[in-house]
Amino acid sequence: MTTTYHLSCDCGNTTLTAHGAPEATLYCHCGSCRALYGTVMLAGTAWRDDRVEPPASDQVIDYRMSDRDMRRFVCKTCGVTVYGRHRPGMPVIPHSLFRKANGGELPAELAPTLHLFYRDRVLDVADDLPKSEGGELMGM
Numbered sequence: 001m002t003t004t005y006h007l008s009c010d011c012g013n014t015t016l017t018a019h020g021a022p023e024a025t026l027y028c029h030c031g032s033c034r035a036l037y038g039t040v041m042l043a044g045t046a047w048r049d050d051r052v053e054p055p056a057s058d059q060v061i062d063y064r065m066s067d068r069d070m071r072r073f074v075c076k077t078c079g080v081t082v083y084g085r086h087r088p089g090m091p092v093i094p095h096s097l098f099r100k101a102n103g104g105e106l107p108a109e110l111a112p113t114l115h116l117f118y119r120d121r122v123l124d125v126a127d128d129l130p131k132s133e134g135g136e137l138m139g140m
């Protein structure tokens with residue numbers, strides 16, 4: 001049986017659906033993720049394109065970074081980020097959406113498995129997860 005995640009922004013006007021399992025669930029410390037999401041690290045999941053049904057394009061603002069090919073899609077009513085595209089074919093959905101859909105808890109099967117670009121961090125994290133200094137643990 002395939003897991004289906006029904007996700008939404010805070011106001012509920014923007015919804016997206018993810019099927020099955022992500023390619024990765026992780027923390028990313030790279031400068032691009034920090035800039036794109038405005039946070040000290042991204043906590044998120046990366047998916048195969050054909051496993052995600054994105055929101056209707058007229059429901060979202062398509063924010064594009066000015067200096068690199070990275071995009072973030074925001075509910076145009078409430079302003080919550082619902083997903084990003086860091087490169088073609090790989091939607092990235094923040095853990096926060098899965099928590100919201102699951103009573104505040106991250107579903108156990110989506111627990112992060114590693115830190116990516118840890119050398120670029122602005123905050124140390126004292127956990128036991130593998131820490132990839134760059135992208136090598138993801139084959140990047």
Ligand SMILES: [Zn+2]
Pocket residue numbers: 009010011012013014075076077078079080
């Ligand atoms: Zn909304």
Ligand SMILES: [Zn+2]
Pocket residue numbers: 028029030031032033034042117
């Ligand atoms: Zn990153």
